[in-house]
Amino acid sequence: MKKILTILLGGATALLLTLALLAPSLLGFSITQLGNAVRVATGMGAKLACSARFVSGFSESRIVDDLASYSPANRLLDLQYGERTVTAALFGMGRASASYRDGLGCTLDIGDTRALDQVQMQPVAANGDEWPLGSRVSSIDADLQQRVEAIVAADNSAGLQTRALVVVQNGKLLAEAYGPGIDVETPLLGWSMGKSLTAIMQGRMETLGLADSQVQPVFAEWQDDARAQIALEDLLHMSSGLDFDETYAPGSDATEMLFNAHSASDVAMVSPAAYGPGEHFSYSSGTTNLIARWMHEQLGGDVQASLDFFSREILQPLGMAHTVFELDPSGVFVGSSYIYASGRDWARLGQLMLNRGEWHGEQLLSADWVARAAAPNGSPNESRYGYQFWLNGGGEMLRYPQLPADAYFMKGNRAQVVMISPSTNTVVVRLGWSAGDYPTGENFAGLLPGA
Known part of the structure; x- marks a missing residue:
């Protein structure tokens, strides 16, 4: 047991030293802000991953890429997806979770959130009327459509990730x-x-x-x-x-x-x-x-x-x-x-x-x-x-x-x-x-x- 603890403590020390070296130049924060950085990373990871997954329907790989665009440190997050929850942890130094509710999206699990379980959001029924009153669109302009498609294609070729x-x-x-x-x-x-x-x-x-x-x-x-x-x-x-x-x-x-x-x-x-x-x-x-x-x-x-x-x-x-x-x-x-x-x-x-x-x-x-x-x-x-x-x-x-x-x-x-x-x-x-x-x-x- 003593040998195992020594190995674990040694690994934790090595991790902290690595983060201390990486933080200013790669991760974007001072080692003195490590505690706050872990709280931000796990809170942000849980919240955005939950909404991206259950509201937008994104894949786990896209979610990680989106989070990493803010900081490479976010690739170190351990994201665990439940049926309606996402938990984010960072090497045992921090943990946060967020929960999805129909019509309400995702909310971080901070403090007493029981009131959210007692409410309902009235859904809006889509209809077949012409836009903007409904979902039917019969007014597409061929020339303008071609220009819009060209912009989206050029944007995404350039890594700008235009999604709509x-x-x-x-x-x-x-x-x-x-x-x-x-x-x-x-x-x-x-x-x-x-x-x-x-x-x-x-x-x-x-x-x-x-x-x-x-x-x-x-x-x-x-x-x-x-x-x-x-x-x-x-x-x-x-x-x-x-x-x-x-x-x-x-x-x-x-x-x-x-x-x-x-x-x-x-x-x-x-x-x-x-x-x-x-x-x-x-x-x-x-x-x-x-x-x-x-x-x-x-x-x-x-x-x-x-x-x-x-x-x-x-x-x-x-x-x-x-x-x-x-x-x-x-x-x-x-x-x-x-x-x-x-x-x-x-x-x-x-x-x-x-x-x-x-x-x-x-x-x-x-x-x-x-x-x-x-x-x-x-x-x-x-x-x-x-x-x-x-x-x-x-x-x-x-x-x-x-x-x-x-x-x-x-x-x-x-x-x-x-x-x-x-x-x-x-x-x-x-x-x-x-x-x-x-x-x-x-x-x-x-x-x-x-x-």
């Missing part, structure tokens, strides 16, 4: 192409495009008289300090002034929020004020999760009520039959990051904005709210951001010089993009897994009318 490219003009789906293993029904992770959906939910609440973008203080917990002056609109504009660490490194606010917290919004809730409201734009996923928390509270602080609202007011009217908006372990939508939707469903959200909030004769969002959502904020350092939408114009230069000045975007990590272009009456959706830069401006410009 969809073009809508004048309310008609004119072209779409998909990468290997992806089809028109595959829900794909939008990452921070979920921020725009969170804003749309707030806009729907406002249109129904359930929300006021000028409300302050947003939370009772802020009423006795500088944060009392923050309005909900400041959160929508990412100009709340809260000191939230958005860097994606072991131990940061952002990684703690997404991969280690029972309540994602708790992390940003305690952030102090670093600037006055409206004085400084600072991109913050924590801010979006505060909006999600605020909406959850306005809907009664009840998980089922929040799910019912999302289904009744967003999914059902838009016919989004292939969309999953995931919850944190406490039962609040992770508005910043965790929405999976098909290319066509993402296009439906873009078309709703292009329609100025009107959908099949119903004003789901007020035209005034849509105008405010697509207008610049008042911060002096970055005005090209509306209500959780990135703007092409509204500043000293266009974000994408090749694209119309009035275009605005849902954007997410790995070059997820939904472009809404009012002047050309166009929506373009690109979903993929690009670890580096993606030629959004160049590629989208070639899909606009007259290109």
Whole structure:
């Protein structure tokens, strides 16, 4: 026994020494952050693998490759797949698990999650009506379809991993192409495009008289300090002034929020004020999760009520039959990051904005709210951001010089993009897994009318 223990301890020591040598140059973190790095790696591995497997239907090999695009260390994870669970471990130094629930997607098993077992998500039935009301598409433009297919093929030859490219003009789906293993029904992770959906939910609440973008203080917990002056609109504009660490490194606010917290919004809730409201734009996923928390509270602080609202007011009217908006372990939508939707469903959200909030004769969002959502904020350092939408114009230069000045975007990590272009009456959706830069401006410009 003593000899066995010596061998085991020696192996553990060798592993730590190896990690100490590899961490700074290969794995991307200091050995002093090893504990946090293990927690992030296992939490991220369990969560993303669970959703990729049970929501998107990806293979185990694709999941490992996707995780490794963030850090080679993720290839060291031991991922174990159960009937509805995924467990991630790293050489015995850390372990995390996530569970899948029908209609809810995957949630990390952190703290008490029993409330999630008591709720149900009302499914959206697909129908055979013409898109966007249904799944039938009879409007494909042969020339545009050829261009879309050529872009997807070129992207994937270059290793950019474009998984869906969809073009809508004048309310008609004119072209779409998909990468290997992806089809028109595959829900794909939008990452921070979920921020725009969170804003749309707030806009729907406002249109129904359930929300006021000028409300302050947003939370009772802020009423006795500088944060009392923050309005909900400041959160929508990412100009709340809260000191939230958005860097994606072991131990940061952002990684703690997404991969280690029972309540994602708790992390940003305690952030102090670093600037006055409206004085400084600072991109913050924590801010979006505060909006999600605020909406959850306005809907009664009840998980089922929040799910019912999302289904009744967003999914059902838009016919989004292939969309999953995931919850944190406490039962609040992770508005910043965790929405999976098909290319066509993402296009439906873009078309709703292009329609100025009107959908099949119903004003789901007020035209005034849509105008405010697509207008610049008042911060002096970055005005090209509306209500959780990135703007092409509204500043000293266009974000994408090749694209119309009035275009605005849902954007997410790995070059997820939904472009809404009012002047050309166009929506373009690109979903993929690009670890580096993606030629959004160049590629989208070639899909606009007259290109």
